[in-house]
Amino acid sequence: YREIRSVREERVFFEKMAYTDAMTGANNRARYIKDVENFPAKNGVVVVQADTDRLKYINDSFGHFAGDRAIIDTYEVLNKNFAHIGKVYRAGGDEFTAIIENTDKETINAIVEEVRKEVSLIDKEREYDFSISMGMAEYDASLDKDLYSTALRADKEMYEDKKRLRDKLTDKG
Numbered sequence: 001y002r003e004i005r006s007v008r009e010e011r012v013f014f015e016k017m018a019y020t021d022a023m024t025g026a027n028n029r030a031r032y033i034k035d036v037e038n039f040p041a042k043n044g045v046v047v048v049q050a051d052t053d054r055l056k057y058i059n060d061s062f063g064h065f066a067g068d069r070a071i072i073d074t075y076e077v078l079n080k081n082f083a084h085i086g087k088v089y090r091a092g093g094d095e096f097t098a099i100i101e102n103t104d105k106e107t108i109n110a111i112v113e114e115v116r117k118e119v120s121l122i123d124k125e126r127e128y129d130f131s132i133s134m135g136m137a138e139y140d141a142s143l144d145k146d147l148y149s150t151a152l153r154a155d156k157e158m159y160e161d162k163k164r165l166r167d168k169l170t171d172k173g
Contacts, residue, residue: 029089045099050115071090081115137153
C-alpha cells in the first residue's frame with residue numbers, strides 16, 4: 001500500500017511540476033495547450049489575453065529581478081480576479097491567458113476594470129512604470145474554428161490596447 005501511495009504521490013508531484021510555471025505558480029504553456037486541445041469550443045467561452053507592458057525597459061533599466069517582479073505582479077492580479085471564474089495561464093514570457101466559461105461579458109468587463117484599478121495601485125508601489133495590456137474575445141462559431149482562433153482575436157485586441165503606450169514617455173525613471 002505504501003509503495004502504491006508513494007508512486008501516486010510522485011505522479012501527482014511530477015504532473016504538477018510539468019504543468020506549473022516555476023516563477024509565478026501559474027498554469028504553464030504546456031497546461032494551456034493541453035487544456036485548449038481538450039476544451040470544447042463553444043459559445044459562452046471567453047479568452048482574455050494579457051501582457052506585461054514595457055518588460056524590456058524594466059529589465060534593462062531596473063534589472064531582471066524587477067522584471068520578474070512585474071511578471072509575478074501581472075500573474076497575481078490576473079489570478080486574483082479571474083481564478084474564481086476560469087483558469088489563468090502563463091502562456092510564455094510576460095504573456096498570460098485566462099479562459100472563462102459560463103460568465104457574461106458584463107461581469108468580465110467589470111473584472112477587467114477591477115484589474116486595471118489594482119494595476120494602478122501596484123504601479124504606485126513600484127519604482128518603474130507598471131501596467132498591463134488586455135484584450136478579450138468570446139468564442140464565435142462563425143469566426144473561430146477553435147479556441148486558438150478566439151485567443152488570436154483576443155491577442156489582436158490586446159495589441160490594440162498596447163498602442164496607448166506608443167510615444168508615451170515613462171513617468172518614473
